[in-house]
Amino acid sequence: MESAVTPDSPRxxxxxxxxxxQLAPGTACAPGSASPVRExxxxxxxxxxxxxxxLHARRLGGVADDDLDDLAAEKSLDLLLRAERGDWSLSRRxxxxxxxxxSTVARNGLFDHLREQGRYADVEVGGEGEGHxxxxxxxxxAPDRAxxxxxxxxxxxxxxEALDARSRYVxxxxxxxxxxxxxxxxxxxxxLERGHVDVILQRARGAVRGCMETKGxxxxxxxxxxxxxxxxxxxxxxxx
Amino acid sequence: MNPRSNEPPPGAHWTExxxxxxxxxxxxxxxxxxALEHAGRCPGCEQMLERAVRDRETGRIAQHRAARSxxxxxxxxxxxxxxxxxxxxxxxxxGRTAALVAxxxxxxxxxxxxxxxxxxxxxxxxxxxxxxxxxxxxxxAPETGRLExxxxxxxAHDIRGTIAALEGxxxxxxxxxxxxxYLGSALVHARRYRDAVAILETLPDDGxxxxxxxxxxxAFFVALDKSGDRVRAGEVLRRLxxxxxxxxxxxxxxxxxxxxxxx
Numbered sequence: 001m002e003s004a005v006t007p008d009s010p011r012x013x014x015x016x017x018x019x020x021x022q023l024a025p026g027t028a029c030a031p032g033s034a035s036p037v038r039e040x041x042x043x044x045x046x047x048x049x050x051x052x053x054x055l056h057a058r059r060l061g062g063v064a065d066d067d068l069d070d071l072a073a074e075k076s077l078d079l080l081l082r083a084e085r086g087d088w089s090l091s092r093r094x095x096x097x098x099x100x101x102x103s104t105v106a107r108n109g110l111f112d113h114l115r116e117q118g119r120y121a122d123v124e125v126g127g128e129g130e131g132h133x134x135x136x137x138x139x140x141x142a143p144d145r146a147x148x149x150x151x152x153x154x155x156x157x158x159x160x161e162a163l164d165a166r167s168r169y170v171x172x173x174x175x176x177x178x179x180x181x182x183x184x185x186x187x188x189x190x191x192l193e194r195g196h197v198d199v200i201l202q203r204a205r206g207a208v209r210g211c212m213e214t215k216g217x218x219x220x221x222x223x224x225x226x227x228x229x230x231x232x233x234x235x236x237x238x239x240x
Numbered sequence: 241m242n243p244r245s246n247e248p249p250p251g252a253h254w255t256e257x258x259x260x261x262x263x264x265x266x267x268x269x270x271x272x273x274x275a276l277e278h279a280g281r282c283p284g285c286e287q288m289l290e291r292a293v294r295d296r297e298t299g300r301i302a303q304h305r306a307a308r309s310x311x312x313x314x315x316x317x318x319x320x321x322x323x324x325x326x327x328x329x330x331x332x333x334x335g336r337t338a339a340l341v342a343x344x345x346x347x348x349x350x351x352x353x354x355x356x357x358x359x360x361x362x363x364x365x366x367x368x369x370x371x372x373x374x375x376x377x378x379x380x381a382p383e384t385g386r387l388e389x390x391x392x393x394x395x396a397h398d399i400r401g402t403i404a405a406l407e408g409x410x411x412x413x414x415x416x417x418x419x420x421x422y423l424g425s426a427l428v429h430a431r432r433y434r435d436a437v438a439i440l441e442t443l444p445d446d447g448x449x450x451x452x453x454x455x456x457x458x459a460f461f462v463a464l465d466k467s468g469d470r471v472r473a474g475e476v477l478r479r480l481x482x483x484x485x486x487x488x489x490x491x492x493x494x495x496x497x498x499x500x501x502x503x
Contacts, residue, residue, distance in 0.1 A: 010255075010257035010258070010260065010261055011261045011266040011267070012257065012260050012261050012264055012266055015264065015266055039303055040264075042299070042303065043264075043296060043299045043300065043303065044260075044264055046295065046299045047260055047263070047264070047292060047295045047296055047299065048260060050295045051256045051259075051260060051291075051292070051295070054291070055256070066466060067431050069298070070431065073302070099257075113430075113431060115400065116399055116400055116403070116430035116431070116432070146281070150280075153280070173297060176290065176293075177290070177293065177294045177297060179294075179297070179298070179301075183298070183301050186301050186304055186305050187297065187300060187301050187304065188300055188301075188303075188304040224283040224286060225280045225281065225286065227286050227289065227290050228276050228279045228280040228286050228289065229280065231276070231289065231293065232276055235272075
């Protein structure tokens with residue numbers, strides 16, 4: 001357990017604790033009303049639980065992504081409801097405790113799911129804490145290839161930025177995140193019919209392809225570094 | 241909190257904590273720039289960022305759908321919640337307060353239950369009471385006693401108990417159909433979708449009275465959709481949408497929202 005925020009400790013647990021306190025009964029954030037705090041708290045909880053679920057599922061194996069999504073949604077909503085009823089509080093909890101707590105929630109949820117499937121008759125629960133470092137692939141090594149990749153990424157970003165804002169979202173959500181047109185249509189920054197998304201996507205793909213060809217690149221899967229470069233540009237779109 | 245406290249040392253590999261901090265906008269500008277600089281040279285770190293961004297964006301989509309769905313249904317839910325206590329205590333202050341509390345509770349339930357529901361078709365619980373009554377008197381053999389136990393555990397939403405009682409049991413005639421229906425539904429709730437498909441697809445088309453027949457078809461649709469068999473799921477949904485039952489209404493609503501296919 002950590003005793004305080006250290007240079008290596010994550011910031012999200014403390015942010016989550018602040019938001020959860022704002023959701024407690026008797027606070028300004030009235031239950032049932034539209035609340036940016038509730039929305040942000042849910043997104044953060046969902047993101048954290050998905051990460052922990054993936055981590056535990058990777059060790060146990062054989063759990064479908066859909067099931068992990070369902071479990072994360074179920075657990076995050078349950079926690080949020082408890083926070084709004086005043087049954088779940090993170091005040092005076094240290095970041096490490098919050099991390100361990102959510103990791104345990106995710107692991108227990110996963111074990112329950114596996115037991116229901118009959119895969120684990122009796123699973124040891126508890127013990128191990130956060131240990132939350134992902135195995136990392138080696139950095140891109142060959143210097144000439146790295147230079148090529150950086151150039152490709154920079155050109156891709158330039159072509160991406162030539163699209164209008166909505167087309168950028170549609171293209172990014174499909175090309176990099178592989179989301180279905182129906183899901184993209186329901187993204188709050190897109191808000192279109194599915195058919196319209198397909199039209200925009202087709203045009204955006206054509207525009208990016210043409211732009212990249214003028215810069216001497218043929219169409220292929222984005223190399224390492226391209227996602228980060230385009231994400232940087234997306235961050236500028238995101239800034240409230 | 242010190243906004244620079246999470247600044248990674250130059251060249252440090254990412255943790256998923258850092259990815260979450262970054263996509264939630266919790267890092268200082270310099271820390272974020274340094275982290276992205278590193279991720280641009282580290283494919284493993286870049287993948288972590290990609291997953292965290294995907295989590296955030298799919299969460300936003302679910303949230304947006306829920307908000308729209310709540311906005312469409314909340315006035316009706318609130319009105320319904322208000323009517324009961326107001327009729328009971330017309331004009332009284334206490335009744336009015338109770339009505340508002342009930343309305344707020346309904347709104348919370350809608351706002352919070354929404355995002356989860358929108359992630360895919362949801363399994364519904366079959367009615368358990370009616371079956372219990374219809375079958376009373378038939379539970380005299382050990383096998384039918386297990387069926388009764390299974391239905392009781394199902395009524396208590398005890399998924400594991402239901403599966404333990406009904407799996408591996410062999411009955412005959414309509415009792416076997418009941419067993420498969422409830423076992424299939426329990427398997428859907430347990431997210432054992434492929435097993436649920438294997439059981440539910442053996443049910444005869446006209447082997448069960450309503451509402452069990454159509455609720456069984458809804459469970460079959462959910463199991464097919466969640467196990468990735470979208471073509472068959474779409475077929476089941478289309479047929480179900482033509483039925484004048486609660487499950488049929490659910491199927492029509494699903495098709496209206498998500499199109500003719502399952503997803």
